[in-house]
Amino acid sequence: MSDNLLEMRIFVRVMMSGSLSRAARDTGLSLTVISRKLSRLEDRLGVRLINRTTRSLSATEEGQRFYERCSRILDEIDEAEAEVSSGSETATGLLKITTTFAFGSRWLVPLMEEFQQQHPNLVLQLDTNDGIANIVESGYDLAIRFGELSDSSLIARRLASNRRVICGAPSYLAKRGRPVTIEDLVAHDAIVFGEPMNTQWSFVDDRVVNVNWKIALNNGELAHQSALRGHGLVLKSIWDVEDDVRSGRLEIVLPEVSALAAPLHAVYPHNRLSAAKLRLCIDFLADRLKLAQAQFDYELRGRSRS
Structure with missing residues (x-):
C-alpha cells in the first residue's frame, strides 16, 4: 500500500511540475526512480497515464481523470494528518468553492481572504458562475447558493436570510x-x-x-x-x-413590501462533512454573514418607518 501511495504522489508531482526532471528535484528522488515508479504505476493500472516525448509530456484522458482523483485523495490524507498533529481547529489543504459572481466579488472573496489569514496552510480556489454547477462532478467542496436545496444527495446549512x-x-x-x-x-x-x-x-x-x-x-x-x-x-x-x-x-x-426570499445556504457533499476545513469555513461564514444580516435588517426597518 505504501508503494502505491508513493507512486500516486510521484505521478501527481510529475503532473504538477510538467516534467520528470523537475519532479525529481522537487521530491529529492533520482530521475531513474521517478521514471521507474511512473512506469510501474501505469503497468499496475493497465493504462498509459502520460504521453512522454524527449521535449514534453502531457496527460492522456485517463491520466487527467486519475490525476484529479489522486490530487483530492492525497489532499485529504495530508489534511487528516494535519488535523491529528495540530488539532481539529486548523484548516489545511485545498478548499474549492463556487458561488455567483455578484456574491463572490462583494462578499465571499473578502471573507475568504480573512479566513485564509487565520489559516495560512489553507489553499483557496474560488469559482464564480451564475449557473448551477454540479458540485460533486466538478470537485467542489462547497457551494454558496441562494434558495432551497433540490438535490437530496447534498447537505445544506442555512447561512443567512436573503431579503x-x-x-x-x-x-x-x-x-x-x-x-x-x-x-x-x-x-x-x-x-x-x-x-x-x-x-x-x-x-x-x-x-x-x-x-x-x-x-x-x-x-x-x-x-x-x-x-x-x-x-x-x-x-x-x-x-x-x-x-x-x-x-x-x-x-x-416600497421598503415595507416583502418579496419572496431565497435564503443563503452553504451546500456540500455528504462525504465532505467531516473535513475540518469545511466545518471551520462554514462556521466562519455563518458568523460573519449573520452579523451583516442584522445590520441590514436594522437599516431596512429604519427605511420602512421613514
Whole structure:
C-alpha cells in the first residue's frame, strides 16, 4: 500500500511540475526512480497515464481523470494528518468553492481572504458562475447558493436570510416617479434577469406582478449595473445592492413590501462533512454573514418607518 501511495504522489508531482526532471528535484528522488515508479504505476493500472516525448509530456484522458482523483485523495490524507498533529481547529489543504459572481466579488472573496489569514496552510480556489454547477462532478467542496436545496444527495446549512428589495437609481426615480403600491409597478420599466427570465415579481402576501420589462439579461450583475445607470427598477438580493443603497447610488422603493426570499445556504457533499476545513469555513461564514444580516435588517426597518 505504501508503494502505491508513493507512486500516486510521484505521478501527481510529475503532473504538477510538467516534467520528470523537475519532479525529481522537487521530491529529492533520482530521475531513474521517478521514471521507474511512473512506469510501474501505469503497468499496475493497465493504462498509459502520460504521453512522454524527449521535449514534453502531457496527460492522456485517463491520466487527467486519475490525476484529479489522486490530487483530492492525497489532499485529504495530508489534511487528516494535519488535523491529528495540530488539532481539529486548523484548516489545511485545498478548499474549492463556487458561488455567483455578484456574491463572490462583494462578499465571499473578502471573507475568504480573512479566513485564509487565520489559516495560512489553507489553499483557496474560488469559482464564480451564475449557473448551477454540479458540485460533486466538478470537485467542489462547497457551494454558496441562494434558495432551497433540490438535490437530496447534498447537505445544506442555512447561512443567512436573503431579503430581496426593489430598487432604482435616483436618476430613474426623478424621471419616472416612485411607486406607492405594488400595483404601481406595472407602470414602471423593469430590468429582469435569470434563466428563465423572472418577469413575475412575487411577494409574501401571495400577490404577483407581471412587470413591464424593457431590458432582459441572463446575468444578475448585468441587471444590477443597468439599474445603476438609471434604466429601470430591479428586484435584487440585499446582499448584492446593500453598498449601493448605503451610498445612495440606488434607492429602495416600497421598503415595507416583502418579496419572496431565497435564503443563503452553504451546500456540500455528504462525504465532505467531516473535513475540518469545511466545518471551520462554514462556521466562519455563518458568523460573519449573520452579523451583516442584522445590520441590514436594522437599516431596512429604519427605511420602512421613514
